Amino acid sequence: MNKFEKVSGIAAPMPLVNIDTDMIIPKIFLKTIKRSGLGVNLFDEMRYDRQGNENPDFVLNKPAYREAEILIAGDNFGCGSSREHAPWALADFGIKVIVSTSFADIFYNNCFKNGMLPIILPQEQVDVLMKDAEKGANARMEVDLEKQTISTSEGETFSFDIDPFRKHCLLEGLDDIGLTFEKVAEIDAFEARAAQARPWV
Amino acid sequence: MSPKTLYDKIWDAHVAHEAEDGTCLLYIDRHLVHEVTSPQAFEGLRMANRTVRAPDKTIAVPDHNVPTTGDRNAVIENEESRIQVEALDRNAKDFGLIYYPVNDVRQGIVHIVGPEQGWTLPGMTVVCGDSHTATHGAFGALAHGIGTSEVEHVLATQTLIQKKSKNMKVEITGKLRPGVTAKDITLSVIGATGTAGGTGYVIEYCGEAIRDLSMEGRMTVCNMAIEGGARAGLIAPDETTFDYVKGRAHAPKGAQWEAAMDWWKTLYSDDDAQWDKVITIKGEDIAPVVTWGTSPEDVLPIDAVVPAPETFNGGKAEAARRAIEYMGLTPGQKLSDIEIDTVFIGSCTNGRIEDLRAAAAILKGKKIKDGLRAMVVPGSGLVRAQAEEEGLARIFQDAGFEWRLAGCSMCLAMNPDQLSEGERCASTSNRNFEGRQGYKGRTHLVSPAMAAAAAVTGRLTDVREMM
Numbered sequence: 001m002n003k004f005e006k007v008s009g010i011a012a013p014m015p016l017v018n019i020d021t022d023m024i025i026p027k028i029f030l031k032t033i034k035r036s037g038l039g040v041n042l043f044d045e046m047r048y049d050r051q052g053n054e055n056p057d058f059v060l061n062k063p064a065y066r067e068a069e070i071l072i073a074g075d076n077f078g079c080g081s082s083r084e085h086a087p088w089a090l091a092d093f094g095i096k097v098i099v100s101t102s103f104a105d106i107f108y109n110n111c112f113k114n115g116m117l118p119i120i121l122p123q124e125q126v127d128v129l130m131k132d133a134e135k136g137a138n139a140r141m142e143v144d145l146e147k148q149t150i151s152t153s154e155g156e157t158f159s160f161d162i163d164p165f166r167k168h169c170l171l172e173g174l175d176d177i178g179l180t181f182e183k184v185a186e187i188d189a190f191e192a193r194a195a196q197a198r199p200w201v
Numbered sequence: 202m203s204p205k206t207l208y209d210k211i212w213d214a215h216v217a218h219e220a221e222d223g224t225c226l227l228y229i230d231r232h233l234v235h236e237v238t239s240p241q242a243f244e245g246l247r248m249a250n251r252t253v254r255a256p257d258k259t260i261a262v263p264d265h266n267v268p269t270t271g272d273r274n275a276v277i278e279n280e281e282s283r284i285q286v287e288a289l290d291r292n293a294k295d296f297g298l299i300y301y302p303v304n305d306v307r308q309g310i311v312h313i314v315g316p317e318q319g320w321t322l323p324g325m326t327v328v329c330g331d332s333h334t335a336t337h338g339a340f341g342a343l344a345h346g347i348g349t350s351e352v353e354h355v356l357a358t359q360t361l362i363q364k365k366s367k368n369m370k371v372e373i374t375g376k377l378r379p380g381v382t383a384k385d386i387t388l389s390v391i392g393a394t395g396t397a398g399g400t401g402y403v404i405e406y407c408g409e410a411i412r413d414l415s416m417e418g419r420m421t422v423c424n425m426a427i428e429g430g431a432r433a434g435l436i437a438p439d440e441t442t443f444d445y446v447k448g449r450a451h452a453p454k455g456a457q458w459e460a461a462m463d464w465w466k467t468l469y470s471d472d473d474a475q476w477d478k479v480i481t482i483k484g485e486d487i488a489p490v491v492t493w494g495t496s497p498e499d500v501l502p503i504d505a506v507v508p509a510p511e512t513f514n515g516g517k518a519e520a521a522r523r524a525i526e527y528m529g530l531t532p533g534q535k536l537s538d539i540e541i542d543t544v545f546i547g548s549c550t551n552g553r554i555e556d557l558r559a560a561a562a563i564l565k566g567k568k569i570k571d572g573l574r575a576m577v578v579p580g581s582g583l584v585r586a587q588a589e590e591e592g593l594a595r596i597f598q599d600a601g602f603e604w605r606l607a608g609c610s611m612c613l614a615m616n617p618d619q620l621s622e623g624e625r626c627a628s629t630s631n632r633n634f635e636g637r638q639g640y641k642g643r644t645h646l647v648s649p650a651m652a653a654a655a656a657v658t659g660r661l662t663d664v665r666e667m668m
Contacts (some may be wrong), residue, residue, distance in 0.1 A: 016515040016523070018496050019397055022634040027615045031266070031281035033288050035349075045318040045636050074516045076397040079430065079496075080634060081613075082346035083238065102397050105432050106332060106346050113350035123515075125622035159425035163364065165224045176350070177249070180358045183226060184217050187360055190217035192230050197214075200461045201230050201258075201325065 001115050003173035007096050007143040009069030012059050013133040017074035021107065024078065030198040038085055039092030060093070064136035070097045070143065072126065072133045077118075078107025087114045097143050099150065101126050112166050113176065117145060128156060145171060160162045204471035206368045207437050208403045211343040211468070215326045217360055226360040230325040233259040233311045233340075234298065234352070236289040237615070242353035243292040249452025254359040256297040260320050263289050263303055264310045264568030265615045269578050269605035273304040282616065296356075309581025309607040312336040312549040313654035316420065316465040317581055321440035323465040328355055333549045334630065335426040339419035340446070341438035341468045345405070346427060366432045367477035369402040370470075373410035375484040380665040382489075382550060382559065383418035384629070384648035386410065387425040389487045392500040394480060399431030401477065405470060406436050410484035416445040424550045425631055428497040437469040491536055491648040491661050492633045494524035499633070503651070503663045507534045526633055528624065528643050536661050539645070543626040543640070544656040546649055547605075548612040551629035552580025554587050557647040561593040563667055565652035569601040570659030576603040576618070578610040600656070614639045627655040 029041045038103075047058045054061045060068060071077075077100040078086060087110045089096070098111070099119045111118045121129070132139050132152040139153035145167060151157040169176070180187075194201065205213070218226040232255075246252070254258055266282035273342075277283035286303065293300035301308045307318065312333055315321045327337045330352040335345035355361060371390055391398075399479035404426050406419075414422065419436045426434025435444075443462065453461045478535045488502035490590065499521070501508070509532040510521040525532065528541065546552075546560050557577065568576050577597045579585035585607055588594050594604050610632035611618040620626055620642025629652050630637075633644040645661060654662040 003410060008547070014514060017520045018498075019495075020632075020634045020639050022632070026636055027613050028642075030615060031279075031285055032235050033244070033285060035241050036504065045640065050640070069218075074520075076400070079396055080332065080632060082334075082348055082440065084241075084330075084348035084350060087348075102400055104397075104430060105400060106348060107425075110348035110350065113348060121600070160300055163222075163224075165220070165222055176362055177251075177354050177357050180226060180362065184358075185360060186218040187228070191359070194228065198461070198464065198558065200457040 001173045001175060003058060004115055004117060004145055004170040006145070007069055008140055009096070010024070010065060010067055010137050011072050011129065011133040011139065011141045012068035013130050014071055014073045015130055018076045018079055019073055020080035021078060021083050021086040022080055025083065025089040028082055030085050034093060035088050038089035040077065042089040042093045044061035058140040067094065069094055070099065070141055071095055072129045073098060073100045075101045077103050079104040082106045084113070085110050086111045087116055092117055099126060099129055104142055112170060115170065115173065117143065117170060118151060121158055125158045203403045204473045204475070206470040207341060207405055207435055207468055208343065210366055211324055211326065212365060214324065223364055225365070227240050227363045228327060229328055229359050229361060230258060231315070231320055231327040232257060232259045232333065232355050233315055233327065233329035235329070235331060236263045236285045236309050237265045238349050239292065239352055240285065240288045241349050242356055243296070245353045246356055253296040253298065253356045257299065258359065259356065260299045260315065261289055261293045262301040262308055262311050262314050265609045265613065267303055267608040268617050269608045269610050276409045288331065297510045299511060306582040306586065309584065310378060310549045310552060310609055312424070313552055313580035313584065315594065317583055318341065319446060319452035322446060322452065322461070323442060324468050328361065328454045332427045333424050335434050336405050336420050336424040336432040336549055338423035338426065339416060339436050340442055341435060343433055343435065345433040366403045367401055368475070369399065369404045369431065369478040369480070371406050371421050372406050372408040372479070373484050374407065374408045374481060375410060377411070377484045377487060378411050380489050380650065380668055381416055381487050382648040382650060383421035385490050387422045388490050388492070388497065388500045388646060389482065390480070391425065391429045391497050392490070393430050393482060396428060396496055397430045397500045399426065399429040401529050403428070403432045406433045406434060412434060412439065415555055416441060417553040421550055422555065425497065428631060438465050489648065489651055489664055491651065493528065493530060493536060494521060494528055495633055495635050496520070496524070497631070497646065499524060501536060503536055505536055505663060507532050509533070528550065537663060539661045540659055541625045541627050541645070541655055541661065543620065543624055543629040544573065545611045545626055545630065546576070546651050546652050547578030547610050548630040549580065550631040552578060552584065553651050554584050556591050556629065557588045560649040560653040561596040563650050563664060564600040564657070565596050567600055567657050569656040573656060573659055575601060575656045576605055576611070578605040579607050579628060581607045584588070611638050613637060627652050627661060
């Protein structure tokens with residue numbers, strides 16, 4: 001996994017609440033057996049008409065936001081299915097950071113596995129970022145994971161919380177499975193104990 | 202010892218390693234696998250030259266892409282679906298997993314097959330690359346959905362990196378009124394808490410109305426815990442649970458059964474356990490409900506009207522406006538006046554035998570409305586066989602329903618069963634999201650009995666009028 005570095009990029013506003021994983025990547029694109037190439041179908045049903053023409057009103061189709069790297073979203077972003085195709089599609093499009101007041105649990109986990117940073121902030125601060133994002137491509141935000149800050153184009157800065165272990169993994173680009181293999185002796189020991197205590201499992 | 206919740210007890214029994222910051226390696230007892238969220242995980246194993254650590258705890262079954270008509274030995278017509286199912290066939294074989302292929306009578310929706318075969322047992326940790334893994338919580342198992350990277354992690358290490366969630370108690374007191382089912386309970390809870398109300402929590406459902414439910418009903422309740430945002434839903438095991446589990450193909454037998462029971466009987470929340478959040482709903486206050494919008498929290502009793510968007514606060518007002526437009530409804534319109542084109546009975550939420558019995562009880566001796574499309578998709582080949590034996594299949598067919606083969610079907614439309622643009626469906630599935638059942642399709646979530654009632658009248662209908 002790539003190391004997460006500072007992001008200085010365009011933020012796109014998506015104020016709709018409860019943006020679900022079916023909106024992020026409709027199920028017809030889940031038939032792939034690969035992880036890559038889903039960016040073109042990100043938000044497919046909102047982004048294109050049935051003939052595949054772009055809907056000019058959709059935020060990521062507007063010239064100002066085509067290169068967006070940050071999404072500022074409404075409450076409960078990523079609710080619904082466990083499909084990791086959702087963060088794969090976002091990452092493939094070029095999104096590196098998503099800001100909301102809340103995220104669905106599985107989506108939130110999935111982001112970290114793909115080198116993406118979901119940031120949770122209070123409503124008032126999301127409102128400020130949303131307004132800034134609505135200014136378009138001239139408004140670039142700065143995200144500094146090391147310092148745990150996000151700044152608007154006007155320099156207003158908010159701090160965010162993040163689990164220290166997850167932060168460490170993002171900054172170093174660590175592979176979870178590799179880390180867990182370092183504890184294989186503990187897993188072996190647990191398995192032996194469990195086989196004694198609950199032999200029916 | 203300090204008092205514990207059921208979640209605390211299961212969690213503590215599965216921590217293989219705990220770091221100083223509380224990050225744990227949680228051991229996984231059962232890993233369920235389907236064809237949509239696993240191919241990239243197996244590809245990852247191959248690329249890293251890794252194996253599956255516990256193939257005897259890894260159970261695979263194709264369900265999402267499987268057509269529900271035709272010959273189960275025939276090749277799947279849609280090329281992408283066929284490739285995905287064939288990939289699972291190959292991965293199950295190469296890695297030595299327990300496998301129920303498409304042409305096995307035990308095949309079905311993964312969350313119906315697991316309990317049916319006795320793979321799901323009280324006190325276990327169960328995961329699957331599928332959000333409706335919450336279903337298995339009905340057995341007092343800690344069960345939740347994971348992403349594909351985590352699927353790969355569990356395949357390789359039989360553990361997950363986890364931090365503990367908070368404890369929420371949802372108590373449904375007293376008795377349910379006639380015509381009210383487990384589906385109405387679970388939708389009503391989501392209506393009360395919102396789709397993000399459970400975020401960060403594991404919910405334990407309890408109270409008399411929950412105790413009175415069958416295992417099928419309990420699975421319906423836990424299945425939709427994820428729709429309320431919770432990581433998992435749990436119900437403490439009791440005699441109803443033990444009776445259901447006993448004798449199943451992979452349930453413990455003899456001395457092992459006795460040993461298991463000794464532990465299972467300790468799996469309940471202690472009286473003075475601490476809860477981070479408590480919600481209490483009176484069973485008698487729950488009505489048969491339907492959804493009007495495009496989020497499961499958009500739910501109201503069948504005798505209500507489509508709400509006005511301006512009655513909602515904040516971002517929810519805009520979401521309601523968008524939902525009402527998408528659904529083609531008018532504020533103030535009676536929900537029971539909404540005419541439907543299609544009825545779908547099935548899914549991991551409501552595709553079990555009891556669900557089919559409830560729908561058949563309403564349909565017996567009746568016909569579906571002229572011109573309506575109606576289908577029943579049993580949750581597994583065994584549910585289908587049992588329904589045929591009980592004469593339910595005949596009732597459905599005589600009423601005008603199509604009697605299908607097992608699979609996820611129209612719940613998510615990854616297979617040929619889909620809504621067309623503008624088509625309106627009364628559905629026993631779990632998600633009414635935009636496009637969920639087909640591009641621009643319109644979904645109203647209901648219980649199996651309510652779906653049957655709607656099939657007869659051709660509009661959303663209060664099932665109590667037919668009882």
